[in-house]
Amino acid sequence: MTAQTILKHSFRIAWKDLTELFRNRLGLVLLIVMPLFMMVMVGFIYPSNGASLSNLPIAMVNEDSGFNNSTIPSQTFILTLQGINNQTGMLTLTNVSSISEVKDLVQRGELSGGIVIPSNFSQSIYSGQQGTIIIVTDQSNPQISATIQSVLTSVFNNMGTMLAQRQIQLINPTLNATSSLAAVKPYNVQTEGVVPGTPSYFDFIAPGIMAMTVMMSVMTGLPVAISQEKEIGTMDGMMVAPINRLSILLGKTIAQTMRGLIQGVIILVLAVGIFGVAIQGNILLVFALLLLGVFSFVGLGIVITSFTKDQETAQMLMMTLMFPMMFLSGVFFPIAQMPWYMQDISKVLPLTYASDALRKVMVLGAGIPQISTELIILIVFGIVMIAIALPVFRRMMTR
């Protein structure tokens, strides 16, 4: 049987599969809704910076007993904080009488945290010591409390800097604002990305989700599609036709790849259109990478197909494999933030390299030379997996 005939038959099978797919209305809707959900949920659950926090209910406790009947330092502190907050609208400050009441309100879930000025605040400042500010955090919500902590710390640091600047100017009136700032904070930190603009979390996850959806569609779609046909019996119809077994496999793979790519395009359109993701690199390279990702996963999909007897097992096996892969491949969380053994696992998953390469191209505008390592790994992985898969598949088809 010539390669041409094999291809011709596989195209017929792919056409049949895609016709079925497009006639399944609900399936089509889910095809669009699934990636949308994933983008929305993941994108909004993990806010990219503190600026997106607003109106956090925070308690304000002033226990300052003053020094020589003067509470000027604590009053200044509160006024400055209120001034800053009026501009950012980040916090909703509530006056509370004591620290124990703050803790009670946090426990009830009415407050996200508190700022406490201790009784010796003014006294410390007047006696030439540091004034302590206590931030009460809600440990049940580490994400929020970490954000509050870092935001408040930087606000307080800025307030401290301003105060120090003013005091230096009192000592040496000849200094202007700039040089007094230089005296207090000699180092000025500036950040500059590889490409202009500040990427949001969406820029980070969009390439990953794209790579994942497209590659998974083959790995999960293939076993499900084949075991489903085996179960309803239509597979026999193809098996008794005088066609090469490879045509069936190839046809199914083409159909699943198309399905995956359609989903990939949907994600891309959503990411660019709704979530403002900018694509810095070559769009054709993006698609080439997606196809390469599919290629690297085909073998794995075939092996799984060969070992699953029915659709239910196929689906369960998929879920079991998908979850670790989703989280270990750096699609949602940076790999660097994982323990070493997990990092080692992520290094053997092809999805890691596909999403990495895709991210480099989409976010950083990288070209082929910058992602050559990833490309080689994906190609080698694909070839090795297919070499393993084909004999396994042949054995399975003629039981």
Next chain:
Amino acid sequence: MDNGYIIEVKNLTKNFGEFTAVDDISFNVKKGEIFGLLGPNGAGKSTTLRVLSTLSRPSKGTATIGGYDTVKNDTEVRKLIGIVSEKMIIYNRLTAKENLWFFGSLFNIQKETLAKRIDDLLELVNLTKWKDAQVGTFSTGMRQRMNVVRALLNMPQVLFLDEPTLGLDPQSSVEIRDFIKKLNQENGTTVIITTHMMVDADLLCDRIAIVDHGKIIALDTSTNLKKIISGGDTMIIKLEIANLTPDLLSAVKTLKCIDAVTQENSTRVHLIVHGEEAFDSIVDTVRERNGKITSMENLQPTLEDVFLHITGHEVRDSADQKMPTEHHRRFGGAPKRVR
């Protein structure tokens, strides 16, 4: 082929692990014959069919179709055959025409020829009107007609039919039977049919192989098979006892002349008996226990009786219960069958 046999099966065995589904069977089928494999669910009929149609490899033995070995020359065999499986091989989301077009395109048939053939086949089963409707909207009878013509796209010399009337209403069953008969007579297509329906086998088949527990236990024409009963001193008696009790029934069962007993309902039993004194001893036994015989009839033997006579159990008590569950899993569905 030279000896007029289009199918030759020699010592065919198929094991699934420990379980032997087909146990060393041999038979030949003549060109143009309608050949039936009759037996209960799980007897090994479908497995035999799967091996013959290249879907499964035999564990031992060989099968040839048109002279081609089903394992070594599977592609050649596939060109000669068509299968109508118990599970319908049609895609619900494709239209009637698209289905036929898809399956037809897997054979190397010229486009124009295929188009013509599809139109003819749809016409043949009165589905031309529905050719552009999705098959999922069809009735079971229509779907089965589709399923049958799908197997005819390559004009097969041998058509395998696995329980073709299963789950069909009586009218659709008649239609399918007539269609098979017509196909056989007009095109000379050899037909291999598996069934557990005695009517199908009786009305259609030139020869019938009775299969039980993976073995062929009898193979002959329907008439000759029935002679096993009517030829000897075996009789079939329908007996109605107004006050039939389990005790009475077991007393009858223990009689020497009884070969097999089937209870049809609360008053009627079906007996296969032998010997000249059979009538007398049955009547005596029933009267002794104060049974009231309301009717007693000597029946013409049916294939069902033949089966009962040879195997000692009914076709209807399918081998299901005795089957290991592993088997069900592999074949997916024997327990789902509706009767």
